[in-house]
Amino acid sequence: MNFKYIISLLAITVLLFNCSSGDDDPSDPDPTPDPNPTAVTYNGHIKSIITNNCTSCHGSTPTNGAPMSLTTYSQVKSAVETRGLITRINSTSNPMPPSPNSPLSNADKNLIQQWKDGGFLEN
Numbered sequence: 001m002n003f004k005y006i007i008s009l010l011a012i013t014v015l016l017f018n019c020s021s022g023d024d025d026p027s028d029p030d031p032t033p034d035p036n037p038t039a040v041t042y043n044g045h046i047k048s049i050i051t052n053n054c055t056s057c058h059g060s061t062p063t064n065g066a067p068m069s070l071t072t073y074s075q076v077k078s079a080v081e082t083r084g085l086i087t088r089i090n091s092t093s094n095p096m097p098p099s100p101n102s103p104l105s106n107a108d109k110n111l112i113q114q115w116k117d118g119g120f121l122e123n
């Protein structure tokens with residue numbers, strides 16, 4: 001995904017350069033879209049999702065039968081890699097958080113998936 005993004009940035013840059021040569025009208029509006037969509041990071045996005053939905057059981061001392069803590073970057077990353085965290089948040093038969101808690105919103109599920117796909121950025 002990052003690679004595609006870089007390619008499209010390059011393409012946009014080339015297009016802009018070509019269009020601007022020979023066009024010296026200074027009143028032209030700048031059509032460049034914001035080139036910096038924010039990357040998904042643990043501290044920026046994931047930590048608060050986990051704190052709001054998971055650490056009531058998966059706290060630094062796990063409670064209610066939860067088998068592990070989800071309070072640090074490395075614990076959450078490791079749970080995605082080795083404990084099927086993404087499978088469990090998307091599961092209807094065996095969901096996390098367990099019922100009667102509400103499941104994560106689709107937006108939150110997507111953020112966790114994007115965080116994994118982006119290589120688990122911490123900051």
Ligand code: HEC
Pocket residue numbers: 050053054055056057058064065066067079083084085086088089096097098101104
């Ligand atoms: C109400 C308490 C509770 C909440 C809230 C909760 N969990 Fe759990 N979690 C458990 C219990 C109990 C288990 C062990 C039984 C099981 O696997 O279903 C567990 C197991 C898991 C496992 C599997 C661990 C393994 O090694 O098999 C994952 C992954 C997980 N939880 C992630 C989460 C995530 C992510 C959240 C928040 C979105 C969350 N849990 C919220 C109680 C909870």
